Amino acid sequence: MKNDRILLEVNLTTLAEREVYRVSDDWVGYGTWVANSDCSKLVGIEIAKSDWTPLNDWQIFHDFFHKGPHCRLLRVDLRSGESQVIHEEKIWLGHPIYRPFDDHTVAFCHEGPHDLVDARMWLVNEDGSHVRKVKAHAPGESCTHEFWVPDGSALIYVSYLKGQQGRTIYRFDPESGVNEALMTMPACSHLMSNFDGTLLVGDGSGTPVDVKDTGGYSIDNDPWLYVFNVAEKRYFRVARHDTSWATVANSRQVTHPHPSFTPDDSAILFSSDKDGKPAIYIAKLPAHPSMLSA
Missing domain, CATH: 2.120.10.30 (TolB, C-terminal domain)
Structure with a gap:
């Protein structure tokens, strides 16, 4: 456009x-x-x-x-x-x-x-x-960055609660209308999945700017990219994105990582201004990752 x-x-x-x-x-x-x-x-x-x-x-x-x-x-x-x-x-x-x-x-x-x-x-x-409506919000709950799993099987989104550091990954089944909590995770801003939704990738973030009560939703800044194994409910770090999250040239999201998988699930494509200007990077997934429990 x-x-x-x-x-x-x-x-x-x-x-x-x-x-x-x-x-x-x-x-x-x-x-x-x-x-x-x-x-x-x-x-x-x-x-x-x-x-x-x-x-x-x-x-x-x-x-x-x-x-x-x-x-x-x-x-x-x-x-x-x-x-x-x-x-x-x-x-x-x-x-x-x-x-x-x-x-x-x-x-x-x-x-x-x-x-x-x-x-x-x-x-x-x-x-x-x-x-x-996909989900009625609970008191103090915010939901964000919903996306369809590329095979169309589900809508996945992030839920977080006022006063809590962590976030929860949810899966909505459009056929049954059921919302299912998949796993907890560090405070990531954007999620995306591979084709069938077995792997998710997220970008660690800080206090969200798109809430009114930033004090109530204050969280520590996290500079890492994470991959989540849904079946195992475990995850691992891929690389630091180290973006500033700043608005650049009147664009609010140009520095946001918005990570996604390459088609073969071997690497992560993401944005960052860690070297000065917003740019696109690729980080390869480690062959033997150190898994963390959700």
Whole structure:
């Protein structure tokens, strides 16, 4: 998405660009726009231009939540450029993701400070029907960084409680509607899994900036990348990311590691500004890791 306005397709052989979709003048394209498994369409969020404020730092992020912006979740056909609104609310929406290999199911979130949102994670059918909550938050609970396991089997997310250092990894089964606690972990900000969800990777972090009560959620800074073995409920350190978590050039997340596995599960791709400027790194998984118990 270029300039919050134009969705472009890039030919990787010729580098030629094709305009797929253009946001109308009364709206602004927001956040990540995510394709389905066969890359024939994607889902995205648009925010009414009259409500929009560039989210250049975390204070603006906090303030924007209270505005209750007019948002719409839509899908775009990547061949024709035709769009259709799936869901629309006067509440801040974000993080839209098709369930892999199931275009009928779309996840999205109620965005904002995690300790203020009513419930972060939601599902909706692609035709706009059956809006349902993934999890009702317990008192003092925040949930964050949900993602679909790439094989489509589950939605995984992180739960943490006010006044506690550790966090818990949860798995939501979209067929049964059951939330299952998988294991505890150090305070990581972002998780991702390998294809079948048997391994998870996370980036150690400090006190979250996307909560209102930072004092209540204060935690020690952790500079490590971790891999979690779900079946064994154990984990190991891979490498230090040593990122600053700073906002750079009005981008709030460019220094966030956002680690992910290489397709063969042999290494971790992540971002960091440990050498001065934000850059992308690869850390190979150790052949004989020192396992830690959750």
